[in-house]
Amino acid sequence: MPMSRFRPRYLLPAVIALAIGAYAIKTWVLPAPANTGLLTAEVRKADIEQTVIATGTLEAFKQVSVGAQVSGQITRLHVDFGDQVKQGDPIAEIDSLTRQNDLANAKASLANVRAQRAVQAATLKKVQLAFARQKAMLAQNASSREDYENAEADLDTAKAQVAALDAQIQQAQIQVSTAEVDLGYTRITAPIDGTVVGVVVKEGQTVNSAQSAPTIVKVAQLDQMTVRAEISEADVVNLKPGLPVYFTILGEPGKRYNATLRMIEPAPDSINTSDSGTSSSSTSSSTDTAVYYIGVFDVPNPDGKLRIAMTTEVNIVLDSAKGVPSLPVSALGTANRDGSYTVRVLKGGKVEPRDIRTGLENSINAQVLDGLQVGDKVVLGDAAAGSSTTVRMRGGPMRL
Known part of the structure; x- marks a missing residue:
């Protein structure tokens, strides 16, 4: 065929036919590789x-239940949920009229005893002079021995009465101090810097401190949080303080919070509710219940995202x-x-x-x-x- 008459359109069908033939030979004639599938x-x-995986709960690094040490009606409540307080800031006020009266009575009793002591001090001075005269007269044989001894006994009695009144004054001063402290308890202040995380009472409510101090509010420091993680008894033997820890929370599963294991409590939480004695029934029940020990570590919380009682997924890194x-x-x-x-x-x-x-x-x-x-x-x-x-x-x- 002359070169001048050759056209590309005749070449394309030949290439396609050649490719189809090669595929057929490869598929039907050659064996399949041994690693197919x-x-x-x-x-x-x-x-x-x-890592050791554990489930933990967030707690405030420091939390204080602020209670009432005297009974009475809450006349004013200065804080509410979420308020920031400084140590010494007013929290609540309890009706103080009864405590004011107690303080006034204590001061009056103190004044009375001091007056009695002043009278007795004058008497003591009088008998001291009488004794001195009797002593001088006895030396000159101008008085009998009996008069001298009577004067000496009167002096000893007057001194004892003054000493007794001094003791009563001290007792009265203690009563005044106690009444002042009780009056101060009617004004409840914040014991630490922190955030009010709980308000238990309302204005107008009456609290009774006869048996235990009733809680008014709860104040917590939230700029640092503590995680208490439950570690199974099978894993706790491999752990020690100082190991690196990281955890996540349900709201941000993709964000890691890093910390260091601070301590592992030596006994499980159940020891706080179990009897001190060990019985056969408690021993048998403990074998049927999983035992967890509490690992504790702290983490900064500058943005306040971590909140009390949040659930954490904890990973303690062994290596x-x-x-x-x-x-x-x-x-x-x-x-x-x-x-x-x-x-x-x-x-x-x-x-x-x-x-x-x-x-x-x-x-x-x-x-x-x-x-x-x-x-x-x-x-x-x-x-x-x-x-x-x-x-x-x-x-x-x-x-x-």
């Missing part, structure tokens, strides 16, 4: 944390590793006797078993210490036959 996971670098080779824990299965794991690795179109050793692990990934490299593909299961992934639980592996 296998589910794999690639070994990649990841950050792994080994961590950053940027280490890792693979899904679902690829591990059951550990061998030496602590290693046997996994299936896809390499060059073939699947081969390989023993590996792991380090830190969480609920998702496990750190690879030996046996695999970044980029290796580990077989998880067969998609065509149904997944045979093994999920490792705390009590042992479970097939899915």
Whole structure:
């Protein structure tokens, strides 16, 4: 065919026909790869944390129940929910008329005893002079021994009466001081700087402090919060103060709040409600109930987002590793006797078993210490036959 008569439109159908033929040969003549349908996971670098998970509750770093130490009617309430108070600010006032009367009576009693003491002091001076005369006269044989002894007895009596009145004055002064303190209790002030988080009474309400101090308001410092986390007895043995902690709240599940574990209470909260004695019934019931110990840590709260009684999801970090080779824990299965794991690795179109050793692990990934490299593909299961992934639980592996 002459070159001048060649057209591109004749070339395109030939190329399409050639491609269709090649696809048919590849599909129907060549065997399928051996790894068709296998589910794999690639070994990649990841950050792994080994943590203990606990549920906690937010509390104020410091909270005080401000109570009434005297009985009476609340005549005025100076604060309401959410008010900011400084130490010494007025909180409430209780009807003080009765306490004012008590103070006036105590002062009157004190004045009375002091007057009696003044009279007795004059008497003492008189008998002192009489005794001095009798003593001088006895020395000159101008008086009898009996008169001298009577004068001496009168002097001793007058001194004793003055001493008794001095003691009564001290007692009366104590009564005045007590009455002044009771009068001061009718004016209730804030014991700390903080926020009013609870108002228990209302104006006009009568409170009775005969048995216990009734609470008027509750004041809390909210610029710093405390988390009390419940830690199971299986995990608490691995923890110690100083470990890093982070937690989230329900309203902001994506935001982490970081802190440091301050302490772990030595006994569970149930000790505050249980009897001090141990009986057979309490012992048997305790074995059927989960035991939790309280871990305590503090966190700053400058913006006030953290509130009292919020629920927290707490993670206490036992150890961590950053940027280490890792693979899904679902690829591990059951550990061998030496602590290693046997996994299936896809390499060059073939699947081969390989023993590996792991380090830190969480609920998702496990750190690879030996046996695999970044980029290796580990077989998880067969998609065509149904997944045979093994999920490792705390009590042992479970097939899915």
